[in-house]
Amino acid sequence: MYYILFYKTVDNYVERRAPYREEHLAYAKRAQERGGLVMAGALADPADGAVLVFKGEGPATAENFAVNDPYVKNGLITEWRVRPWTVVIGG
Secondary structure (H helix, E strand, O other), rough: OOEEEEEEEEOOHHOOOOHHHHHHHHHHHHHHHOOOOEEEOOOOOOOEEEEEEEEEEHHHHHHHHHOOHHHHOOEEEEEEHHHHOOOOOOE
């Protein structure tokens, strides 16, 4: 089953993420290498959120990622939620 982690970001997110970006990307890369994180990226025009796709038996992997993400810990994410995603084509 797939799970989508939706992030809502602070105003001026692109500028404010700079001090945490390297740590966040390394954290995400490790999650991908472990096999839980499938793909991830920021939304654009406007840059007001991000979407991360996880694959697993339940939402815990996505939820744990969010709780421990440097962007969340440092207040760049104002809100996050995980939703199950039923993939019918691809995947």
